[in-house]
Amino acid sequence: MEAQKDFSWTFLQILRNLLTNPRSLQAGIIIFAGLFLADLLFRSFFKTFSDFLEGGDTEILWAEIDVGFAPILWLVFITLILGSLTIVISFAAEKVPKLIDLYMDHWPSLFFVWFTIALYVHALTIKLMAEMQMDVRPSLILNYNILLPLFMIIGFPFILSILYSTKTGKVIEQLFGSIQQVYLKLASIGPTGDLHPKKRLKWQIHLFETTNQLIDLLVYVPYKEPKAQIIEGLGDLLIEYLKWKKDFPVSFFEVTEDIREDISFKTLKGQFEDIEKDRVFYELKNFRVISNAFISFIEAGEFDLSTLCVDQVQRIGVQAVELKHDKMMDLVLIHLNTHLRFALKHGRFNNEPRNLYNLIFHYGKFVQSLIEHRDLPRVKTSYGHYLFYGQAIFEALLDAPSLAFILDTLATEMKKGLIKMYELHWDREHYFEQLKQFLLLDNLQNIDRGFAFNFFSKNHGIRLLHIGMALFFLENNEEEWARLIAKDTMQDYDLLGKETFHKTMNTIYARLQFSGPTFWEDTDRGNVNIYYSPHQNQINVFREIQNEYVGMQPKPAKVI
Known part of the structure; x- marks a missing residue:
């Protein structure tokens, strides 16, 4: 019951938008005007077209052509098109509630729906004019022999295109x-x-x-x-x-x-x-x-x-x-x-x-x-x-x-x-x-x-990157700033004590000396080694500067 309710609501929404949306009404006016002009134009060429069909010994009995089935056929097509749109949009709108509004602003969809409606009205008009004994031969040929085959060719591809266009x-x-x-x-x-x-x-x-x-x-x-x-x-x-x-x-x-x-x-x-x-x-x-x-x-x-x-x-x-x-x-x-x-x-x-x-x-x-x-x-x-x-x-x-x-x-x-x-x-x-x-x-x-x-x-990363920066400075003859970093490492000397400090520094120097630009594992940022320094040749220079500062330090406080 809920599905039927949603289906009916979507169908009514499509009809309401079709008849009230300014862009939809513009499309309808364009289509009806175009069909009217096409009918007039075809009438002017109909004599040539008729002579071509009746060439040789062929004789066409225009009066015996049945026009009664056409409005029903076009009504079926309208129902098929609107029904297909309703079904497709109903399911898709569960994920995209504004999908109806999208299609009501989509020129190809509007033109096709109004084209179907216009052809139904055209066929219905032909039937009424035929019952009034009016000459409907040009309109009949245009509707049945030209526009109907054209519609049958493009109708189902259109439905498939609508289905495709509802993909997320x-x-x-x-x-x-x-x-x-x-x-x-x-x-x-x-x-x-x-x-x-x-x-x-x-x-x-x-x-x-x-x-x-x-x-x-x-x-x-x-x-x-x-x-x-x-x-x-x-x-x-x-x-x-x-x-x-x-x-x-x-x-x-x-x-x-x-x-x-x-x-x-x-x-x-x-x-x-x-x-x-x-x-x-x-x-x-x-x-x-x-x-x-x-x-x-x-x-x-x-x-x-x-x-x-x-x-x-x-x-x-x-x-x-x-x-x-x-x-x-x-x-x-x-x-x-x-x-x-x-x-x-x-x-x-x-x-x-x-x-x-x-x-x-x-x-x-x-x-x-x-x-x-x-x-x-x-x-x-x-x-x-x-x-x-x-x-x-x-x-x-x-x-x-x-x-x-x-x-x-x-x-x-x-x-x-x-x-x-x-x-x-x-x-x-x-x-x-x-x-x-x-x-x-x-x-x-x-x-x-x-x-x-x-x-x-246990975690040497920050200090390793500091020293890597110092190596960059030494490579670019900026010893003043390299010395600033060496002096900053004395905080570690005070915190860790002499033995642990030298052990930590030896570990850092070894990593800087032997690590390459890439890591042996993959991460979200690839396998770039963030600790890598291309200036390993400056390690001994920095170590000498650091040792100068170590020699200036008082005996570090005992760590409890």
Whole structure:
């Protein structure tokens, strides 16, 4: 009974949209006008056509041609087409509730349905005219001998194409395509153009409803491929939006009351003035959608999809950097930090580092983009965030010891950023500030000394990366900074004691000496060895510098 109810409701919805949708009515007018003109045109050529058919000894008895069956035949075809549409859309709409609206805006579907209806009306008119003893021969031949075979040829392929177009991937493409159409329409108006309030409301609602529809698909669809298609598509669309945004009319960024009531904005009631001023309401909507998807994926253990979410935020951020879109860069930083917080909470509860590992990699790619464009304030802020999350990870180690590797990942991204800054010849004073941040990563606040001893005597990753950075400096004749790192290692000497310190350093030097650029196992980031340094020839030089500082140290405190 429920299925019959859904079927009937869908059929009525199709009929209602067919008879009330402006685009559908336009298609109907075009088809009926075209058929009327085709009938008139065929009448003018009918004499030639008739003579051709009756050539030779052939005689056609036009009066004996039966016209009574045609309306019934066309009625069957109408029922078949509308019934097929109803069945296909009914099943597909269980996953995509707005599918009816999609087809009511799909020109080929509208034209075909109205073409079928027009031919039925044409056949019915022929029958009535024949009963009134009117000459219907031209219309009869056009309908039965030309249009009917044509319809039979294209009718079933059309039904199959509709069935094919309801595949999840195709529906997603249509949804994305409808969003792109709004972008193009907005850009065609121009920044100084006049956007009618009704159009603004219509397009804003369309963008938000379509985005919500895509997120609904993430919930309903069980397969990873369409989920990945949606996440990547949202990233691509937002990048495209940023490129077109400068051409949009200014009034488009005024947030309408309907948009303020969107579920994503329920907690932002007092911030709409700033959102309108910054012109980021649509970006904020998409970021919130991606954040919700990210949380769902990490809770479901779908690491690849959660990583894909962060990748889109990073890609959008890189585009914002290239476009010098300050507000957007700030939004990207905020949401990357938000993702980090969620991933850290999940990692601590589940002792699972994978999401954090992938996330920090993408965070680092965004920071490198900032470095390339010499955005000192945001780079400085990002390095401060690295330290903040490093401290948070240290505090989580008692609950989730596997997160220790994430500290090495943070150090790796900081090191990569420092190398990039050096290659771009950043101001030395500013560079020195970020280098000090890098060295502070293992300077813990309010950490028990015994815990610190146990941790650093077993986990050498951060210090190994520090020394790898020192080798880079020595290779580039920057002994001053290499000495700074050597001096920083004296904290380990004080903490670990002489014997453990030298044992730890020998282990680090051996790893630097013999490790290659690749690892013998695969990870989400491939088999790149994050600890590798190509400057092994500088190890002995650094060891000598370090020994100088060791010789200056007082006897270390005894570790209890």
